Amino acid sequence: MTEQLSNEPQSENVLITGISRQQPDFDYTMTELGELAKADNYTVVGEVRQSLDRAAAATYFGSGKVDEIRELADVKNATTIIINDELSPSQLHNLEKQTKLHVIDRTQLILDIFADRARSKAAKTQVEIAQLQYALPRLHPSANRLDQQVGGGAGFATRGSGETQLELDRRVLNKRISHLRRELKDASVGDQVRRARREGNDIPVVALVGYTNAGKSTTMNGLLNLFADRPEDKQVFEKDMLFATLDTSVRQLTLPDNRKFLLSDTVGFVSKLPHNLIDSFKATLAEAANADLLIQVVDYSDENYPEMMAITEKTLKEVGIENIPMIEAYNKADLREGTRYPEVTGQRIVYSARDKNSLEALTRLIKADIFGQDEEHTYLIPFDQGQLVSYLNQETVVKATDYREDGTLITAVVNPVQKGKLARFAVKEEV
Template sequence: MLSNNIEKTKVVVAGVDAQKYNFDYAISELKELVFANNMTASATLTQKLDNPVSGTYFGKGKLEELKQLCEHKDVGTVVLNDELTPTQIRNIEKITELKVIDRTELILEIFAQRAQTKQAILQVNLARLQYALPRLHPSENTLDQQRGGAGFANRGAGETKLEINRRTIQKEITRIKRQLEEIEQTTLTQRKDRQNSDLPKVALVGYTNAGKSSTMNALIKAFTKNQEDKAVFEKDMLFATLDTSVRHIRLPHHREFILSDTVGFVSRLPHNLVEAFKATLLEAKEADLIIQVVDYSDPNYREMMATTADVLKEIDADKIPMILAFNKADKTDTPYPQINSDEIIYSAIEKPSILQFSDFIQKQIFKDYEIIDLKIPATDGKTLAYLQGKTEIISQEIVETDFYIKAVINPNDKIWLKDYLK
């Protein structure tokens, strides 16, 4: 992770307001992304247009204003609020003599810094190469573009170098995809093992920095032994971690489930990144219950919820049962913890909230469990051991050579226990 002692690069944040989304929120979010990339926004410049100018993004006058603003602030880099075309970036850099970073490149840079596991590193590299490929340009080559070469049919050396670069990137993309497929096969095997365990699967999803990892750690602390070994990384910043964490949560009364903490989302997440991380996001797609964690203290939380909904739809996870978990209520004036239908307002840093949160989860994932009466022969030690070790026993008594047991049973267990039903 980046050290806070490293001097931050000064930038100007800029964008075109085409009134197609909440622009003020988008600019505010862009500044957060800038901060997450170890930069600081020295100034903001915006322009209202029906559509960005095709060749230069901004109008001519606004570009001159941008250049003068950066000179006044002694800034050499501008961060733009949209994904720009290669032509737009080159033209702005030529006119203003500034370094241009668009929104997509900024997010890719952040992801590259945060990636820790081999899978995450490969996924980010893949997205960066896919972003770079259409942006290759002969002017970026050092070879003389005018000189011809034998066998190149009057093409300049710069163009030849460009083609070599394209082939190199395409080969690297193919190589990374192959490596990811191998990793994903291993991950798929692990995921199948969890699916075969019959334990309910719960996935935490939501906007980056909403408190998913804090929520997972709070549940681990409340219900898991050796919790220090199980805790996941958490920090108050965007994209603190890119890796999916999976933990086995054991609640009282032999209630257990698999909990996963997925990569956080951000509005207009680059499509290449969504594609690259689809394998990671399968934890959400294959969950029995999705918990969307929302930063309730953020005034833009509804836009964040919309972003999460868009990503879930893109990975075909929008039909899975979901509950809304409004976190960070301790930073608001709203009473908490409180539950309303399929929503909970809570604080991940306070134990009473987490205990009510866990009860709320149980009511969702164990709602099909039934209380049934069983008659088990005393000689059937295997079935007795299973019931006593894996189910919630409400009452138990011995009459002659049989155990009469009242227990809470899941639907799968009820099928094979049918011969014991009293």
């Protein structure tokens, strides 16, 4: 029999490890670390924890725990250990030396996942910047060029005119980072132009935000199925895994009463998200920063959802997204036994993104928020301003139309921006 070879990448056995540091959410972050490892195609074969108030300066763990990790890895055939914190360069080096294992800290793991998931040029650029910033302080001289100087030449050996290989490597990385930042800035200009065009159309923007795998993309696809023209062409990628998508997707929805709004699906958050990555993804989150309404999608079936909400709100604040009205949308109610849904209380909804009644209830909540200032007015549009008649029919809710000798009389529901644009055509008294 011929043996079949698989093209699937072989999963590597790993141990997940961490110290408590008296963190109240330590158990949750360790569980999450295991999920992150699975998301990057690792097989978790064991777990090691240590109760310490602070990490050991040299090896993160105490010396006895380092021995325990090495022995457990041997028993479990693990080749890698994943740490639940970001390690210093010296801690990383010392741990690898003492355990004889490959060591990955939480930051590197998240960066690896992001690098694998990035699809658009902007997302790839953002991830590469964060990777290079992470790598910069962790550079070390190669074994065969430890302290060699470059560029000085034999006649200048004692003049200090050269630079070590390490200095050269750092300079190359810094140059690459600067180049990528310029590329990202140029790309963001194009995004700003497109965003300005959308804002010029007076269409409100609603942004889905929240923890990774809470159901943002599923919610977006559900709303697209209900209200988008040709929704099958506009579906966003969704999958039951952490960081299924990193790119912001924007879609226009048209409700049955002709009201329109833009809905954006943004990158998900996770605890201890690397600061370099947060900085890099500020451009991606610009859609949320300029939104008229945020919908924080929460995995209500996960008992740790309060911690997820706190992390989401902290991350939004870190990237400068504040003082925007928010709906708290508690998703996956169908997976939480005994939960009634949809249930709406104020700015809070318990729902399932796979349930039509839930999505319709969420839509009513969205409408109340973004169209709450709309007013009904009557306008007399002269015949030489026909483009305004088309504008009213396409962009507003038209209640009545009457063709008169001096123009077209239209009664429509308009938002404050549209009201200002059309003010000079308003009929003050009923005609």
